[in-house]
Amino acid sequence: MKFELVAHTLCPYVQRSVITLLEKNVAYTRTDIDLSNKPMWFKRLSPLGKVPLLKVNDDDVLFESAVICEYLDEVTPGNLLPEHAIDKARHRQWIEYGSSMLNLVANYYNAASEAEFNQLSGALRDGFERLETLIVGPYFAGECFGMVDAVYAPIFRYFDVFETLTESHLFDRLPNINQWRAQLLARHSVMAAVKQNYAAELTDFICAKNSYLAQLIKLRSETRL
Ligand SMILES: N[C@@H](CCC(=O)N[C@@H](CS)C(=O)NCC(=O)O)C(=O)O
Structure with a gap:
């Protein structure tokens, strides 16, 4: 094919x-x-x-x-979703939840004001706190990498970049999420899903905006000079 x-x-x-x-x-x-x-x-x-x-x-x-x-x-051998209908449904619902988290991430980096940015940081934090209790580890559902993992890896990748550019406490005191995050971002398929200049390209994309996050990043880089 x-x-x-x-x-x-x-x-x-x-x-x-x-x-x-x-x-x-x-x-x-x-x-x-x-x-x-x-x-x-x-x-x-x-x-x-x-x-x-x-x-x-x-x-x-x-x-x-x-x-x-x-x-x-x-259409390929092996399964990234569980076999039983109820488990499959459960995974699909957390995949859908991951898409809502991605909408929050986009609203977060586009937020125009500090108040809006803080409100979205709170919503993201709530979203990650809810996930914290569900992770079996090392991957979402245990030893096997699955489709849910493929969905959350790109979400976490945003914050890997943001955390190098601004101070963030979004992932404080979330041990399961932090372990999951590290496990995902070290996986070959996850690393290979973006080009080597991803962090620089994402930074340029954010900084070209008139958003509160863009202002924070620019302020931080100016004070570092
Ligand atoms: N629900 C869609 C969402 C895809 C999506 O939003 N893609 C964005 C880029 S990340 C896009 O193509 N946006 C169109 C645009 O920017 O005009 C999916 O899961 O494939």
Whole structure:
């Protein structure tokens, strides 16, 4: 089978698809596009105008990362989701929860004021606290890396970068999350899901905004000079 992933260098939904492709040892090609200047062929292919897309054998085009990941899981040996319906449903709900966390992350780095930023930091903290009690370790559900892990790795990757740029207490006193985070970010598929200049590219992307986080980062880098 022939697979092509239509992608963007920073997109966390793309990352979960790449992690799945790598975990399942699937050969694929990747085409990154500029989301601020979407090519006409992309607009025609993508019903929601979003990445990722997975082209399959030049016949089908799949959209929505959760659908792409589940499809890849089904057509390759091994399972990244549990076998039993209730366990599978449980994993799918925490995958959905991960997508809401990603919306919070986007609102957090786009927040215009300190008050909005603090409110979003609180919401993120609440979200991570809820997860803290669920992690079996070393991965979400135990010894095996699964699809839930592929979803949370890109979320944690944001904070790996943010923590080098600003002071953050979001992950204080969350031992299970911190252990899970470290385990995920050291995994080959997770590391290989972004390019080597990811941190610099994300920093530039944030700093080009007029957001409170961008101001914090710039202030910190000025005081370091
Ligand atoms: N629910 C979608 C979300 C994908 C998504 O939001 N992708 C973003 C980039 S991270 C996108 O393509 N946005 C379109 C745009 O920026 O115009 C999925 O899971 O695939």
